Amino acid sequence: MIHPHTYIHPNARLAQNVKIDPFTVIHQDVEIGEGTWIGSNVTIMEGVRIGKNCRIFPGAVLGAVPQDLKYDNEKTYVEIGDNTTIREFVTIHRGTTDRIKTKVGSNCLIMAYSHIAHDCIVGNNCILSNSAQIAGHVIVGDWAIIGGVCAVHQFVQIGQHAYVGGGSLVSKDVPPYIKAVRNPLSYGGVNSVGLKRRGFTLQQINQVLDIYRIIYNKGLNITQALEYIEEEFPATDERDEIVTFIRESGRGVIKRFTKGANDED
Template sequence: MISPLAYIHPEAQIGENVEIAPFVFIDKNVVIGNNNKIMSNVSILSGARIGNGNTFFPGAVISAIPQDLKFKGEDTTAEIGDNNLIRENVTINRGTAAKGKTIVGSNNLLMEGVHVAHDALVGSRCIIGNSTKMAGEIVIDDNAIVSAAVLMHQFCHVGSYVMIQGGSRFSKDIPPYIIAGRDPITYSGINIVGLRRHGFSNELIENIHNTYRIIYQSGLNIKDALVKVKEEIPACPEIEYIINFIENSQRGIIK
């Protein structure tokens, strides 16, 4: 299961049933769980904390030091959950003093050439398209779909169940349940197909749709629009999530 042509530092902790192909490099201060498959020319560097059942395709680099000139060699980590597909040439940098760790959850697909920068937080069950680049300290909530070649500005927050058009770039937050597209990027409706696939009821989808009609089409400013949402839309966890997301947005939401 472990090729003699791989290098594994004697202090690295490797779980059971781990496949390690030729020309893999595994550094010290690395912990790898069970049932992982690590293909050729993968580099797993100091600070990596990897769960179970992941597959790393050739050329991936996990837990390299941040591309941040403020980094001074702090003891930080890059933490990856379970059952992720990390495709060719994906790079996941470890954290800085800002948060101390970069996190990728479980059951994600990170396609070829994706970059996850320092202190980013990627949730679970996300699909991230080829060559998408995430700057430092971004947050992507669960079940998001980010298409290919998307550029995400530092500190941006992407909500759950969104779909972001390929080739987009943005520097504001993208609230949950919507489609974001066009150039420059804008609200382009709710992600009806995605919500139905995940079992959202027609009534709930309509309430989400009406919420965004108020936010984006009523002509009200965001503060007044949220007041109107609270008055007119039946309360439920999904609507509260939208409201809290927007109220807590540090960069403002896309138009």
Template sequence: METSSRKQSFSQALSSAVPEVDRLTGTWARVEGAVLPLPSAREHARPSVHPAAIVEKGAELGPGVEIGPFSYIGPKAVLGEGTRVGLHVVIEGRTTIGARCQIHHGAVIGNLPQDLKYRGAPSEVVIGNDTTVREYATIHAATEEGETTLVGDHVLLMAYAHVAHNCRLGNHVILANAVNLAGHVRVDEYAILGGLTPVHQFVAIGCHAFVGGGSRVPQDVPPYVKAAGNPLRACGLNAIGMDRRGIPAEVRLELKRAYRILYRSQLNVSQALDRIQGELKPYPEVHEFVEFVRSSERGIVR
């Protein structure tokens, strides 16, 4: 009888915690202030919120959003159409998540930055469309007012990855398990970082670059370059990645020449860049390679 009574009490408490749906004008309703489609909209497009989840007043849920049990959605969160949130997920702060994203259990998005300079200023996290955040990954808000931690479209953050304040991840980036990005790190499109890799603050990793697992990244990694080891060393071009992206053979050949001039000649960086610009064909990819290296503030991996 005692066990039955406890079960009944828990059931009653859970039922009382589920907010009522108030009908509004048009095709939308609010659950404790969260914007939801009314049944008059297409049935499959209605958000689904588990009774054990908490959606705060002010949160906006697009059509087809799913919220799993024991997850928390803060009052300033915006979730795009078709995004699915697993169990025990925390989405707080000024966080905007695009359409069709997958947020797996235990992930924390929009929490305060781990920055001693932070003084409570309103800042944001913005995540694009079709991005996947796996188990226990974390994405922190930016430090100063009006600043943003940005994650692009089609990004994959594997389990336990950490994206610190003010980081900017381009489209199609992959961070493998337990990659840790310090503050203000930039990772350009199609770059891949292997597991257990820490990246120093303010480092930039160029497009289509590849960093081997277990590496420590204290300096910038140029576009299309493959780097690995401790200490980190450049070890050629990311040929497999360029092949997958369909970069033409003639462009890859010029990038290979650019790499050899920069890394294999006896020239310093400025001299090597001048030679690349003077001798190689002016493909956009070569120009991007040169400009990345020229604008590097932390210096490039050697």
């Protein structure tokens, strides 16, 4: 299952049924889980941990040292969960002393030419479309979708089940369950279609809609809106996730779109 033109360091640990195509290089201290396929011309560098049944397409580079001048050759890692697909020419850099590792969860699809920088945490069931560029220390929640050619600023957080439209510049946090669209990036409503596909009930979706109407349409500041939501809405996982995310946001959350004089319809 391993082509003779592939180089595998003697210290690398490969499980059963791993298939590796020609001209791929596996460095030392790499672990690859059962059933994973790695295509041609892939480079997997020191400190990478890949789960079961993953697919790594040609040209990907995993585990290169971070593009961070503070990095001082410390021992850090990249972790990839099970059943994740990494397409052509994706780059994922290992962590620094901040989080020690860069992590991509299970059942993710990382499309061609995307970049995930040092110390990022990408949750489970996420999709990064072609050429999504994720700077260091970013957190992406479970089931989030980031459109093609997006640029995500360092330290940004994107909440679970959020959708970020293609071509966006993401410099503020994106709360969970919403669509982030337009330029500058703004609140574009609740990701109702995605929530329905994932089994959320109509009651759950309507509560999320009502919560974001308070946050974005009622004319309250963030502190007032969160206090109102906690007083007036019954406690649910969705309510608590939204309130906690916004309250703990380090960069502040995206705002409602305001039409300017030069904006077209």
